[in-house]
Amino acid sequence: MTDRDADFTAYLQARQAPLLRTAYLLTGDQHQAEDLLQTSLAKLYLAWDRVRERESVDAYVRRIMVNEHNSLWRRAWKRREVSTDLVPETTPVIDDYDDGSGTQLWAAVQTLPRKARAVLVLRYYEQLTERETADILGISVGTVKSQTSRALAALRERTPDDLRPREEER
Amino acid sequence: MTDETRLTDELTRRAERVHAAPLSFESVRGRAQTIRRRRRAAAATGVAAAVAAVVLLPAVLSGGSDRSAPDPAPPAPAPPGSSVLHDGVVTLPDGSTVPVDVDNADVSQMGVLTDGRIVLALAQPQSIRVYGADGSLDDTYPAFANEITVSADDGAVAWVAKDRTVRVLTSGTAEPATLPGIPLQNQTSGNIDAVLDAEHLLVGDGSTTNGLLTSTGIEDLRTSEDLRVQDVSPDGDLWAVSYAAPEDPQFGCSGLYDPGAQTMVARSCDTSGLRFSPDGQHLLGMRGDNNMYGEVSTFDLDLEQVGTFTPTGKTAVVSRAGWADATHLLVGVTDWKLGLADVDTNPWSLVRVGLGGEDPEVVTPEGPGRNPEFVAEFVVSE
Numbered sequence: 001m002t003d004r005d006a007d008f009t010a011y012l013q014a015r016q017a018p019l020l021r022t023a024y025l026l027t028g029d030q031h032q033a034e035d036l037l038q039t040s041l042a043k044l045y046l047a048w049d050r051v052r053e054r055e056s057v058d059a060y061v062r063r064i065m066v067n068e069h070n071s072l073w074r075r076a077w078k079r080r081e082v083s084t085d086l087v088p089e090t091t092p093v094i095d096d097y098d099d100g101s102g103t104q105l106w107a108a109v110q111t112l113p114r115k116a117r118a119v120l121v122l123r124y125y126e127q128l129t130e131r132e133t134a135d136i137l138g139i140s141v142g143t144v145k146s147q148t149s150r151a152l153a154a155l156r157e158r159t160p161d162d163l164r165p166r167e168e169e170r
Numbered sequence: 171m172t173d174e175t176r177l178t179d180e181l182t183r184r185a186e187r188v189h190a191a192p193l194s195f196e197s198v199r200g201r202a203q204t205i206r207r208r209r210r211a212a213a214a215t216g217v218a219a220a221v222a223a224v225v226l227l228p229a230v231l232s233g234g235s236d237r238s239a240p241d242p243a244p245p246a247p248a249p250p251g252s253s254v255l256h257d258g259v260v261t262l263p264d265g266s267t268v269p270v271d272v273d274n275a276d277v278s279q280m281g282v283l284t285d286g287r288i289v290l291a292l293a294q295p296q297s298i299r300v301y302g303a304d305g306s307l308d309d310t311y312p313a314f315a316n317e318i319t320v321s322a323d324d325g326a327v328a329w330v331a332k333d334r335t336v337r338v339l340t341s342g343t344a345e346p347a348t349l350p351g352i353p354l355q356n357q358t359s360g361n362i363d364a365v366l367d368a369e370h371l372l373v374g375d376g377s378t379t380n381g382l383l384t385s386t387g388i389e390d391l392r393t394s395e396d397l398r399v400q401d402v403s404p405d406g407d408l409w410a411v412s413y414a415a416p417e418d419p420q421f422g423c424s425g426l427y428d429p430g431a432q433t434m435v436a437r438s439c440d441t442s443g444l445r446f447s448p449d450g451q452h453l454l455g456m457r458g459d460n461n462m463y464g465e466v467s468t469f470d471l472d473l474e475q476v477g478t479f480t481p482t483g484k485t486a487v488v489s490r491a492g493w494a495d496a497t498h499l500l501v502g503v504t505d506w507k508l509g510l511a512d513v514d515t516n517p518w519s520l521v522r523v524g525l526g527g528e529d530p531e532v533v534t535p536e537g538p539g540r541n542p543e544f545v546a547e548f549v550v551s552e
Contacts, residue, residue, distance in 0.1 A: 005195065005199075008195070009195045012193065012195055012198060013192070016192060016193055017192075020188055020190055021185035021186070021188050022185070024184070024185060024188045025181055025184065025185055030188060030190065033188070034190055034193075037193070038193055038197065038198060038201050039201060039205075041193065041198045041201075042198050042199075042201035042202035042204075042205055043202070043205065043407075043430060045198055045199060045202040046202050046205065046206065046407065047407065047428065047430075047431070047435075049471075050428070050435045050436075050471065050472075060431050060433070063430070063431040063432055063433070064430050064431055067429075067430055067431075067432065068430070101176075102179075102180045102183060105176065105177065105180045106180055106184055109177075109180075109181075120177065120181075121181065124174060124177045124178045124181055125178065125181040125182060125185060127178075135394070136432075138392040138393065138394055138432040139392060152173055152174070152177075155173070155177070156173065
C-alpha cells in the first residue's frame with residue numbers, strides 16, 4: 001500500500017462512522033446514507049492529493065455529501081421524491097427515550113426540502129457555526145439564517161401542538 | 171426546552187442509532203475506479219456525462235450499496251487531441267485531412283465533434299458553419315457572436331444564435347437543439363462559459379459564471395467566490411477558472427475550482443486562459459495581447475509550472491496553441507514584426523512540443539501568412 005493509500009485508509013477508519021451518521025440525517029434512509037457516504041468517500045479518494053490541509057478534510061467531505069445529495073442528477077432521478085407539507089403516515093417507532101414526540105419531529109424533518117434539511121443537520125447536529133454552514137453549502141450567512149428560520153417555522157407548523165415548546169419551557 | 175434543543179436532541183438520537191458494517195479501503199477505491207472508468211468511457215464514446223452519472227443510481231434505487239470491489243478497470247481509450255485548420259484543410263489528430271472551403275481570416279474558432287463534423291465560428295458574417303466529416307458544407311446558422319463553446323468530450327458544441335437563444339449541436343444529431351437565451355440588459359446576451367453536456371451549460375455575464383442553463387431556463391450557480399469558467403476537466407471534477415485579483419489588475423488570476431467541494435484548489439497569477447490536457451492531468455496557459463502571446467506554458471494540477479515553450483526570435487510570438495495529445499502541444503508560431511497588415515509576409519509555422527517545452531518538432535514548415543493580430547493561420551480546435 002502506498003503512503004497515499006495508507007494515509008487515506010487511516011482517515012477512512014477514523015471518520016467513516018460519524019460521517020455515516022450525517023449522511024443518514026441528510027437522506028433519512030440507511031441504505032441511501034451508506035451509498036451516499038461511499039460515493040462521497042470515493043470522490044474524496046480521487047481528490048485526495050488536492051486536499052492539502054488534513055484538518056479540513058471533514059469539511060471537504062461534508063461539502064461533497066451535501067452537494068452529491070442535492071445534485072442535479074440525483075434530484076432528476078428522484079423526481080418522484082417530492083417535498084410536502086404533510087407529515088407522512090408511518091408506523092411510529094417509540095422507544096424508552098421517546099414519548100412519541102421525537103418520532104413526530106423526525107418525520108417532520110423529512111418533509112423539508114433537501115437544502116433546508118441540510119442546513120438543520122449542519123447547524124443542529126454537526127453544531128457548525130453559521131459561517132461554517134454557509135461555507136459548506138456555498139451560500140451566504142444571511143441565507144443560512146433565513147433558511148434556518150424558515151425550516152424551524154415549518155417544523156413548528158408541521159408538529160402537533162402538544163409537541164411545540166411550552167411557554168414555561170422557553 | 172427550546173425548538174433548537176429539541177431538534178438537536180432528536181437528530182443526535184436518530185444518528186446514534188445508525189450502525190453499519192465498516193467500509194473497507196478496497197470498496198471505496200473500487201467505487202472510485204468505477205466513477206473514473208465511467209467518466210472516461212462516457213467522454214470517449216461521446217455519451218453525455220449525465221448518462222454516466224445516472225447509471226450509478228440504480229444501486230441507490232434498489233437500496234443496495236456497491237461494497238464489492240469492481241473488476242479491474244480496462245485500459246482507458248486514448249483521448250483525442252486537437253485538430254488544426256490551415257490553408258483550407260483540417261488536419262485531424264490521427265493525421266488524416268479534411269478539405270473545407272473557408273479562409274482562416276474569417277474563422278475565429280473551430281470545434282470537431284466526435285461524429286467527425288467540423289464546426290467553425292465565423293466573423294464575417296457572424297455565423298456558425300457546420301461541415302460534414304468529409305468537408306461538405308452541412309449548414310450555416312446566423313449567430314449573435316462569432317463564438318462557440320465545446321464540451322470536454324467533444325460531444326456537443328454550443329453558441330448564441332442571432333435571436334439570442336442558445337443552440338446546442340450534439341454529435342450524431344442533425345440539427346441543433348434550442349435552449350432559452352441568457353438575458354442581459356441592453357438587448358445583449360450573456361456568454362456560454364462551458365458545456366458540461368448537451369443539456370447543461372455554464373453561463374455568465376462575460377466576467378462571472380453565475381448560471382446553469384438547461385432546457386427549462388437558468389438556475390443560479392453558486393460558487394465560493396466570483397469566477398469565470400474557462401475550461402472543464404475531462405472527468406468534470408475540476409474547472410479551470412479566471413478571477414479578478416489585485417495581484418494582477420490587467421489579466422487577473424487563474425485557478426482550479428472543485429465544483430463538488432465548492433473550493434478553489436489551486437491558484438496562479440502568472441498565466442491566463444487555462445485549458446486541460448486530454449487526460450486532465452495538465453493545463454496549458456498563455457498570456458498576451460492582440461491575439462499574440464510570448465510563450466505557452468504547461469502546469470500541473472497544483473498550477474505549478476511544468477514547462478514553457480518560447481518561440482525562437484526576438485519578435486517571434488505564439489498565435490494559437492492546443493493539446494496534440496496528453497503530453498504534447500501544437501503551437502502556431504509567427505513573427506509579428508516581419509510583416510505588415512494585409513500583406514502576406516509574416517512567416518508562419520506549426521510546431522509540436524513536449525510537455526516541458528522541449529524538443530520542438532516542425533509539423534508545418536515556415537510559410538508566408540498574414541498579420542497575427544488579425545488572422546490565425548493555424549486555428550487549433552477547442
